[in-house]
Amino acid sequence: MRRITFSDALPRALATLGLAAMISTGARQANGQAAPMQSKANPADVASVDALIKATYDVISGPAGQKRDWDRFRSLFVPGARLIPTGVRPDSLGGGYGLRVLTPEDYAQTSGPFLENNGFFEIETGRKMEQFGQVAHLFSTYESRHKADDAQPFARGINSFQVFNDGKRWWIVTIYWAAERKDLPIPEKYLK
Numbered sequence: 001m002r003r004i005t006f007s008d009a010l011p012r013a014l015a016t017l018g019l020a021a022m023i024s025t026g027a028r029q030a031n032g033q034a035a036p037m038q039s040k041a042n043p044a045d046v047a048s049v050d051a052l053i054k055a056t057y058d059v060i061s062g063p064a065g066q067k068r069d070w071d072r073f074r075s076l077f078v079p080g081a082r083l084i085p086t087g088v089r090p091d092s093l094g095g096g097y098g099l100r101v102l103t104p105e106d107y108a109q110t111s112g113p114f115l116e117n118n119g120f121f122e123i124e125t126g127r128k129m130e131q132f133g134q135v136a137h138l139f140s141t142y143e144s145r146h147k148a149d150d151a152q153p154f155a156r157g158i159n160s161f162q163v164f165n166d167g168k169r170w171w172i173v174t175i176y177w178a179a180e181r182k183d184l185p186i187p188e189k190y191l192k
Contacts, residue, residue, distance in 0.1 A: 041075035046169040049129065049136055053161065058171065059109075059120050063147070064119035070108040071117060077104045078164060078171035086178045101175075119146045125156075126191050134165045141190045156180040158190055 011081030045055035059073045082101050102110070114120070126141035138161040143153035157179035164171050180186050 011106045035036040039071040039075035041169065042072065043169070045072070045076060045173070049131075049138070049163060049170055052163060052170045052172065053124060053127075053138065053140060055144070056161075056175070057124055059119045060115055061123075061148075062115070064117060064121070068108075068112060070112065072188055073108060075106050076172050077171050082157045082174050082176075083107045084174065086176070086183070113128060121145045121150075134167070135163070136165075138163070139190055141186060156186060156187065163174060 083100050086099040122142050122144045123134040124140050128139045130137050140159040145153050160176040162174040164173050
């Protein structure tokens with residue numbers, strides 16, 4: 001019989017503690033404040049993966065001066081969900097790229113004013129999806145415009161959605177994204 005040493009048990013103990021911490025802080029935001037109450041979702045927004053993605057793009061889109069429905073936005077996400085923008089960050093460690101981890105509430109607070117003041121329309125232009133049981137992953141190619149009828153987008157990129165079905169509805173677990181850059185064009189396979 002193999003004897004369990006401290007070095008064997010430590011990773012297991014840390015994993016168990018991490019899981020316990022995630023469970024016990026599930027109702028807390030990353031900044032330590034209590035998360036807002038979970039909004040009740042419109043069943044039509046969460047009935048399918050297609051509906052969930054459509055609702056996500058719809059709720060953040062609108063003309064300048066239009067308030068967004070942040071309760072609807074929050075209702076799309078599982079408690080503890082994260083939104084993670086990535087990009088070039090000269091101050092980041094290890095090569096100039098970085099990421100920022102946000103809760104849905106953080107996103108509403110930090111991005112909401114920009115979306116509402118400048119006008120913002122984001123549409124899905126392509127999608128690749130993989131699903132295994134209750135778990136699905138999507139690469140959702142997007143274009144962003146300030147006005148719905150702008151001839152050209154001011155930005156394009158890929159939103160990586162991780163979604164989950166609890167047997168009753170679909171939930172967003174994570175949206176992790178990268179914007180297209182001159183040195184990082186979107187591959188043709190994600191444009192269809």
